[in-house]
């Protein structure tokens with residue numbers, strides 16, 4: 038197992054946002070967390086990446102307990118993050134944004150840059166454009182491309198489809214599939230349950246800070262309760 042979240046409890050002040058969440062991600066998988074607004078999906082991801090501290094429980098990555106490790110060290114350890122709200126550097130070119138993703142490591146980045154540009158031809162076309170002038174979908178591509186430059190073992194994605202037009206959503210999802218096919222494990226948080234379940238191997242359904250279901254994604258697509266609650270009535 039590459040990533041194991043064990044019974045984590047997380048509080049915002051006195052409010053319990055996560056009440057004992059456990060999630061497992063095996064090497065090579067795409068795992069998705071779905072659930073309604075406020076269910077705790079983003080908080081789970083933030084706890085894994087080190088942006089939130091936990092009250093109890095643990096996060097084990099690649100055999101190491103990283104529960105108390107600072108976020109930047111988690112990136113070095115191989116947890117790749119494409120943050121919510123994109124987080125690209127607006128005053129830097131696309132190219133320089135991508136290079137920033139590799140700042141944690143040494144070596145020759147040309148092959149990795151070439152691979153990112155191959156995955157995202159749109160970024161290759163616009164390599165001299167400022168990050169801040171890219172469209173929402175393009176900035177999402179840039180955020181994912183930048184995360185890939187760190188050569189992560191696991192890519193954590195927080196609602197990559199948020200605010201994007203349907204065609205762009207399709208593109209982003211098919212690129213995520215390709216990234217996984219090339220060997221990167223993916224943990225995906227999504228509001229768009231239908232698309233996420235089509236893409237993922239396994240899924241967890243979160244409700245008010247707890248996991249209420251976990252199963253192969255294909256099974257959840259056919260689950261009447263999941264259809265009624267998250268897939269527009271099926």
Ligand code: ATP
Pocket residue numbers: 049052054072073074075076077078079080081228
């Ligand atoms: P969404 O899909 O709407 O982003 P989510 O499933 O990602 O929802 P979280 O963002 O993890 O849910 O929120 C879980 C709970 O924690 C919610 O009740 C939310 O209001 C609360 N919460 C999140 N961030 C904070 C914060 N910074 N301060 C206080 N409460 C917070």
